[in-house]
Amino acid sequence: MSGYLAGLLAVLAINIIVAYSVFVPAAAGLLNLGAAGFVLVGAYGAGAMTTLFGVPLWLALVLGSFLAGTVAFLISFPILRTRGIYMVLATFAFAEVVAGVLLNIPALGGAAGLSVMAYAGLPLVVPVALCVIGFVAWLMSTRFGLSVRAIHDDENVAHLFGVNLRSTQVAAMTIGGAIGGIGGALLVHQFNFIDVQSTGVLFSIYVLLYVLMGGTQTVWGPLFGAVFFTLAPEGLRKLSELDPALKFLESSRYMTFGIAVVLLMMWRPQGVITRTMIERLAGSRKPVAADAGSAA
Amino acid sequence: MQLLQQIINGLMLGGILAFVAVAFTLTIGMLNFLNFTIPALFMIAGMATWALSSGGSHMFAWGWHWAWAACAGITLAVLASLLIERFTYRYMKARFGDATEHALPLVSSLGFLIVFEHLAMSLWGADPQRFELPFKDTNLRIGGLIFGIPHLTSLFLAVALVALLHWLLTRTRIGRSLRAIAENPDAATLMGVEVQRIVPVVFVIAGSLSGLAGILYAASYGTVTPFMGDAIATDAIAAMVLGGLGNIWGAIAGGLLVGLVKVLAISTFGAEIEKIPVWGLLLVILILRPSGLFGHTRIGKGKF
Numbered sequence: 150m151s152g153y154l155a156g157l158l159a160v161l162a163i164n165i166i167v168a169y170s171v172f173v174p175a176a177a178g179l180l181n182l183g184a185a186g187f188v189l190v191g192a193y194g195a196g197a198m199t200t201l202f203g204v205p206l207w208l209a210l211v212l213g214s215f216l217a218g219t220v221a222f223l224i225s226f227p228i229l230r231t232r233g234i235y236m237v238l239a240t241f242a243f244a245e246v247v248a249g250v251l252l253n254i255p256a257l258g259g260a261a262g263l264s265v266m267a268y269a270g271l272p273l274v275v276p277v278a279l280c281v282i283g284f285v286a287w288l289m290s291t292r293f294g295l296s297v298r299a300i301h302d303d304e305n306v307a308h309l310f311g312v313n314l315r316s317t318q319v320a321a322m323t324i325g326g327a328i329g330g331i332g333g334a335l336l337v338h339q340f341n342f343i344d345v346q347s348t349g350v351l352f353s354i355y356v357l358l359y360v361l362m363g364g365t366q367t368v369w370g371p372l373f374g375a376v377f378f379t380l381a382p383e384g385l386r387k388l389s390e391l392d393p394a395l396k397f398l399e400s401s402r403y404m405t406f407g408i409a410v411v412l413l414m415m416w417r418p419q420g421v422i423t424r425t426m427i428e429r430l431a432g433s434r435k436p437v438a439a440d441a442g443s444a445a
Numbered sequence: 446m447q448l449l450q451q452i453i454n455g456l457m458l459g460g461i462l463a464f465v466a467v468a469f470t471l472t473i474g475m476l477n478f479l480n481f482t483i484p485a486l487f488m489i490a491g492m493a494t495w496a497l498s499s500g501g502s503h504m505f506a507w508g509w510h511w512a513w514a515a516c517a518g519i520t521l522a523v524l525a526s527l528l529i530e531r532f533t534y535r536y537m538k539a540r541f542g543d544a545t546e547h548a549l550p551l552v553s554s555l556g557f558l559i560v561f562e563h564l565a566m567s568l569w570g571a572d573p574q575r576f577e578l579p580f581k582d583t584n585l586r587i588g589g590l591i592f593g594i595p596h597l598t599s600l601f602l603a604v605a606l607v608a609l610l611h612w613l614l615t616r617t618r619i620g621r622s623l624r625a626i627a628e629n630p631d632a633a634t635l636m637g638v639e640v641q642r643i644v645p646v647v648f649v650i651a652g653s654l655s656g657l658a659g660i661l662y663a664a665s666y667g668t669v670t671p672f673m674g675d676a677i678a679t680d681a682i683a684a685m686v687l688g689g690l691g692n693i694w695g696a697i698a699g700g701l702l703v704g705l706v707k708v709l710a711i712s713t714f715g716a717e718i719e720k721i722p723v724w725g726l727l728l729v730i731l732i733l734r735p736s737g738l739f740g741h742t743r744i745g746k747g748k749f
Contacts, residue, residue, distance in 0.1 A: 180548050227728075227732040228732070230732055230735075231731050231732065231735050232735075234473065234477070234479050234551075234690070235686075235690075235731055235735050237479070237548070237551070238479075238682065238686055238727075238731060239728060239731045239732065241682075242683070242724045242727045242728040242731060243728060245679070245720050245723075245724035246720065246721060246724045246725050246728055248720055249718070249719070249720025249721035249724060249725070250721060252717045252718075252720065253717055253718060253721070259717060260717055350675065350679060351675075354555055357552075357555075358552060358555060358556070361548060361552050362552075400567050401563070401567065403559055403560075403563040404559070404560050404563045404564060404567070406556075406559060407556045407557065407558070407559030407560030407561075407563065408556070408560055409556075410552060410553065410555065410556025410559070411532050411533070411553045411556040411557060411560070414533075414549055414550075414552050414553040414556065415532065415553070418549050
């Protein structure tokens with residue numbers, strides 16, 4: 150496998166993991182515009198462990214994820230006091246505070262970023278990504294997943310039916326944070342470097358876009374979003390190398406992405422992958438009359 | 446003296462933040478829409494003014510008089526804002542009723558942000574460009590204190606425009622329709638407000654405010670880049686929340702406060718601390734007093 154392909158695959162795997170970290174809270178109706186916050190906590194946590202304390206990589210991954218999960222758990226109580234757009238802003242502010250704090254810890258490199266020696270190659274990154282997908286898919290099939298889905302569709306009705314909103318949402322935030330931590334830990338060890346600038350507001354925005362464009366109704370939405378929007382720009386770049394006439398594709402790939410976002414939100418605001426679509430594909434969709442009410 | 450100068454610097458930065466914060470707070474207050482394209486409108490006006498007014502080899506280097514270039518910049522920002530209205534706000538009506546749908550216009554506006562910023566980048570490159578002012582000395586010195594004239598202009602303009610906006614919202618027919626839409630779009634429609642006609646007004650105001658702010662910012666700090674709006678907009682969002690969503694006077698106060706906190710923190714603790722005071726304060730306020738520091742608004746709570 151060429152270096153280019155290996156690098157692309159690693160980025161793809163990490164993007165998928167981070168997308169799932171945003172998906173779990175989003176599936177419970179909580180928009181997290183602060184993915185970078187949890188990723189940074191995991192990345193700097195795990196990076197510090199391997200670099201400063203000589204902890205083996207696998208343990209650093211677990212601890213980094215645990216650390217990010219703990220932070221997510223603690224921050225979710227105050228953040229969940231806020232609602233709607235205030236919550237989006239609170240997660241955004243949280244990520245900025247994390248970045249601000251990390252910038253001021255000289256032991257972690259400050260503004261210059263943190264360089265680590267340990268390397269997480271494809272044999273580690275890809276299986277972890279597969280495990281994350283598997284875990285989230287399993288999670289969404291449990292009773293917890295049902296509660297999450299109920300809250301996503303209608304908070305008040307879910308509450309009436311006895312779903313404990315607070316604990317379900319805290320759990321969703323915590324699990325999301327922990328997954329983000331894994332993503333961060335892999336990110337820092339894949340590139341042997343992390344800094345606050347490159348994992349900032351834009352990073353959070355892109356990850357949230359992957360998830361919302363893929364769709365938050367099913368587990369497959371974020372997978373589609375992350376895969377498509379990681380590979381499509383690369384595809385455009387490859388195309389532009391074929392012929393000088395296609396050169397514009399290379400420079401306009403971000404614009405294409407932006408336009409795709411706008412158009413998708415107009416035509417398919419619930420995301421590309423919906424529950425109805427999965428049911429239809431799986432052939433398990435009941436006759437229309439039976440569930441006309443739940444159709445998206 | 447040093448401290449006094451820092452306070453002045455903070456307030457002057459705050460003047461520009463206030464401008465952008467008013468644009469944010471107006472769209473969120475009237476339409477419940479966190480308009481993430483405001484940094485792009487800010488940038489479009491700033492960069493277009495630079496491109497049109499300066500000579501050189503870049504695109505659209507037409508060497509216009511700065512005043513015409515500034516008018517063109519603001520017009521472009523307003524047109525872009527109307528384009529955004531057409532493609533985001535019109536589609537924000539609830540259609541499938543789940544918890545993430547209030548994110549729809551926010552997501553499309555992020556899409557527009559990416560489009561505009563990369564459009565500017567492909568036209569003029571990513572490097573910062575020098576924004577030349579027609580005046581030699583842009584500083585006013587009073588008793589050893591330095592005031593930037595563009596900063597002062599923006600502060601006074603911000604206050605004047607907000608006063609005008611306040612008048613518009615409270616005294617005119619359009620203002621009354623807007624407040625009706627802010628309260629309940631459906632009820633407003635039933636009461637005979639032509640929502641589809643009135644809503645673009647908000648976008649025109651937001652576009653011209655952010656465009657003006659972009660030009661004043663470029664004049665104050667002397668550089669423009671395709672991403673010049675990002676940092677300002679995040680601070681302006683902080684200012685908006687401090688002032689209370691939808692509260693235009695609050696946005697001015699919040700802007701000044703954020704500018705002050707930022708400059709004082711940097712001058713006391715160094716540049717790397719800058720994120721902590723502003724965003725820490727914001728996080729605490731969001732959690733303890735979600736309606737902002739000034740007054741009560743019930744905007745943005747719960748589902749949209």
